[in-house]
Amino acid sequence: MEVSFSINGKIHKITPAAVPLDTSLTTYIRDYANLKGTKFMCLEGGCGACIVMLKGVHPVTKQNTSWAVNSCLQNIYSCHGLDIITVEGIGSKKDGMHKIQKRLADFNGTQCGFCTPGMVMNMFSLMEAKNGKVTMEEVENSFGGNICRCTGYRPILDAFKSLAIDADKNLLDACKDIEDLSDIKMCPKSGNPCSGKCSSLLNIEKNPMSFTFDDEREFHKVYNLEQLFKIMGTIKYRPYILIGGNTAHGVYRRSTDLKVFVDISSVEELKTYKVTENSLEVGGAVTLTEAMEIFTKVANENKNFQYLHEIVKHFDKIGNPALRNVATLAGNLMLKYNYLQFPSDIYMIMETIGAKLSLLSAPDDNLNPLNPSDFVNVSMRRKVIGKIIFPALDSEQSFFRSYKVMPRAQNSYSYTNASFLLKFNTNKDSVVDAKICYAGISEDLTHAERTEKFIKDKNIFVNEVLQQVFEKLSSEVHPDAKLPLAADDYRKNLAVSLFYKFILDIAPKNIIDTKYKTGSAVLKREISTASQEFEYIESRSKLYKKIPKVEGEVQCTGETQYINDLPKQHNELFAAFVLGDKVNGIIKNIDATEALQMSGVIAFFSAKDIPGINNFMPLCFDGFNYDVEEIFCSGKLLYHGQPVGIILAESFDLAYKARNFVKVEYSYEKEDEPIYPTIREVYKAKASDRLIDIPKYFIQAEKCGTDRKHKIKGHFEMASTQYHHYMETQQCVCIPSEDGMDIYSSSQWTDTAHVAVAEMLKVPQNTLNFFVRRIGGAFGGKISRHAQIACAAALGCYLTRKPVRLIMTMEDNMRAIGKRFSAISDYDVEFDDTGKIQKLHHHYIQDQGCSLNEPVQFNTSVFIKNCYNIESWDVTTQSALSHSASNTWMRAPGTTEAIAMTEHVMEHIARTLGKDPVDVRMANLTEDSVFKTMMPEFVSNVEYKQRKAEIDKFNSLNRWTKRGIAIVPMKYYIFCVGTMHGTVSIYHGDGTIALSTGGIEMGQGLNTKIIQVASHILNLPIDKFVIKPSNTLNNANDVGTVASVTSEISCFVIKNCCEMLLERLKPIKDENPDATWEKIVDIAFKKNIDLSVTFMYKEEDMVPYYVYGLSCAEVEVDFLTGNMLLKRVDILEDTGESMSPGIDIGQIEGGFVIGLGIWLTENLVYDQKTAELLTDRSFNYKPPGAQDIPVDFRIKLVQKSPNKFFVLRSKACSEPPVTMAVVVSFALRYAIDAARRDNGLKDSDWYTLEAPVSPDKIFLMANNKIQDYKLN
Ligand SMILES: Cc1cc2nc3c(=O)[nH]c(=O)nc-3n(C[C@H](O)[C@H](O)[C@H](O)COP(=O)(O)OP(=O)(O)OC[C@H]3O[C@@H](n4cnc5c(N)ncnc54)[C@H](O)[C@@H]3O)c2cc1C
């Protein structure tokens, strides 16, 4: 017996002898089928990197269906009879690309490209499922499960929306010039563009299957209840699991004790539905996607099921499409059954509407259906949820609504879910029955029972009654106060305000005061639009023109190689870190015996095995590295998650399993030594031993003003910092070589790892060969930290003499690796009536984490002035040492915090004076500031004043919905240190050219720009050039790819190389004016002219310069939930003469959206006692998603400002936009101020708005009072 399936048309058959039971589809595709296009990151359905398409026959309808799936959650043994389509299966560069791949590449929808195959396959599956006909709305709504950290989503959404049946004209116009049909893959059978429809397996026999594995575990696939209960009869007391969609283990990692796995996803009886006048019965194995389709159909056909439309809206917010395509109703309810604390949306809704669950313990069982609340108390041993019975509800008298309030627009846990059902008498003036249900409040509370009783027989549409209900409800709801959950007072108040929202929605419209009306609705996001304005200079060459990224196409076909795509090596071992978890504990002993006894576990290494220096931050990089940072902790544990060793095993899964069996014993120097998880705790405790003055970066006032009429003090907090969230986690592959070791490291700066590995192994540096072709995103996180990973993998390789692959999981990456430097500041400021600062003292502290390495104060203290006159400013600074991983540079390090701190002061002054913040900013500019003209022009272009007036009017008319607007200027200092090499080689055989620099492509478009420059200088077409990986032979000692400027530096070295070559070829060209390039190269070769050039950039080659920018954001906030909508953002950025406007716009959009993460959604929460990071998964750490970006996103490049200081008149642009995202926090403050005014507070009552300004904080800052929750 074999499990058979096809991958991209090729049949695969597997048996237990060859493939272990726990193998996921991702692992099979990558490691067995050797198709590396499919990527992975979170391994829990939260990032979308692993999405592929499945095709099969529906067990009930018998129709061929196709659906997207997170392959990391799909078990390979559940794929029997399915066709699996991966990114390679729909197109390739060689055989022709699929239209979706081509469109995404043409729209510059890729940067690092790591998310790209998942994006492509999600779109492909959507198109397939909808027979090629999707709307723009469907596209925008379908990417909630696909995270892209680079692009800011706009170009991805535009590319895919351009394929919609209702694609707007701008998008279609954009396609006209780019579509090249010759590149599109055609179906050999039909001659039409390939739609991957051919199936290899659709007619496979569907007989039950049973497999027993070597470890005596069993896997069964059944197709009907008879077969299912036959297996159930054999299980006895063994732990077992039923596989519906197999997604629950993405939420709670499943037990390793399970012995029997029974796949019920194709059991016909569990996949059906039946509708009668009074009920709808839906099978337990019906997926959420199927349920949504059934609900829509039934609701459309029967008015007493209209409430199902509400449920469909709610289901649309559960997880993401690829999850909903496989996750079943029964699986969700069993998750609640197994983990009562799980805030199941489905359980809550079932309880509200009075659904019943029909359980089966035999095929023909006829047990009484149970309420969900009874079901969680019965034994489910060897029972199955057969069906869920939905009642009909009289649509005239019953009103049902449900709500899901999340920190991010899609694919997120909720702060609180609520659903309400009220049944009225015929006059609608008395409640006959009430269901008030919540999830996410506490384990015990689903129904607010006392309130449900209280409400009965009352007329709820009377203010006084409503007040009593709210009071009752408030006294009944007691949320668990448990980190990382949001504040309990928020969740409690939210429970009440959602009920108020519900009442506003269902109350007779004529009794609601107009100012309360918008409170009844949830914020509705329109289809997003965007514009990109830049100068188009017809006469220019490829340089200065918008061109698609050079590797965009191979990224879209999945052909690009990242570190983990290197083929498996003979004898290869997988490494996993063992992480310490007792902060301040001194390691006494590490015992790996139990782990090493596991079959396939090869070795454990720790600090004592290191032959050389146990440090990954070589001290020769002085000015950057100050402290030794151990590769493996050898003494006192500095933070929770610090690596203490590595396990080496024969597979990735085994290495991660075995490391849990390594025991670390600690002793303690002192009892109760304080633990400071973050800067916040260091600051609060005023822990002087952990606060270090950095006088080098103090700024002293030159002269203070005398008009000090106003004086304020304030506090700024950006204490919850930001995880880099590169989609390719830290990884490294080390392979023994004849001269030492080849090291493939996901690195932004090989030099630092090169020195560190050599020092650690005590081997000559010239025996180590580093290679980096590209990395899957970095954002600063791989400047220094990769060295720890490279050292650990290299140690394993050195000691075992075997190849070692170290791929960090998301959790390890988040726990072990440092993040953005967070900041706290206090200021005293005196100013005149115009807001001009007369005297300022600003003291800021930055969180170093556990070491003083790579401080960012030199940036912060330069950028804190932003564009202002600082002659009266005193700035002092300290570094805080906390018990977290040593922080590291993250895109716009120090500068983001600096500009935010200063702009915070400007806003505070403006509020105190009651002036427009723009005027206060103008009053503080330096005399010669470019913003003196730039800011008023921008104010006028974005119609700030008119919009602000409209916003004020809107705010005065609406009690619960408010809008806000703000503008922020940005002046960014660009400089670079160190050296960098570039090489250009022309091949005499055909005149093609290879380029290489020390600059590493990580999505910023560096390769595209250098090809554009080379093509421009040598006057050759772009397809003459290719880029070769960076390596430590050609790029020895090169500076890291940092500070936005590496693209320009790489262009500078390539330009110089090309000019040198032109110089060498000039005599031949002069002698042969009509000769082709190829001929000239041939002659040069024959004359022994060197056709290879190397050039080195050095610090002195560049004069530092400034980049200027302005941003304006408008928001709308629902103050009954705290949710916000980013309605519009305008960004104006000076890019000099942009060498590649398409690339630069991508950098600006992507950078700004990373900044949005800081200010809106990303929150690192630590346990206060142990300093453990509690938000280390895709479930609880939320970078912005596709629906968190501005609804209207307008970018304009200032291009008429040639940069006279550096290469080809262009400017760097990738970090500056991050700093401008602070503008959203000020726009939110504007809206919050309006809400606070309505709640009786004054503008001058300044409050600290900590980052991220998430819905909980927005809500609590508004200070709503229940007494104001009225109808009229
Ligand atoms: C990324 C992600 C986001 C999510 N977001 C949300 C969310 O927003 N809201 C929410 O409520 N949930 C959410 N979930 C949870 C999700 O809904 C569940 O994982 C899913 O519904 C489980 O269904 P399944 O078919 O995959 O169950 P499986 O994983 O196959 O099984 C889960 C459990 O159910 C048992 N089981 C399965 N079918 C039956 C049956 N017919 N009878 C008896 N026992 C059975 C199994 O034995 C097992 O114990 C999310 C999950 C993920 C991975």
Ligand code: FES
């Ligand atoms: S790896 Fe599968 S969704 Fe993230």
Ligand code: FES
């Ligand atoms: S391009 Fe999307 S994560 Fe890098």
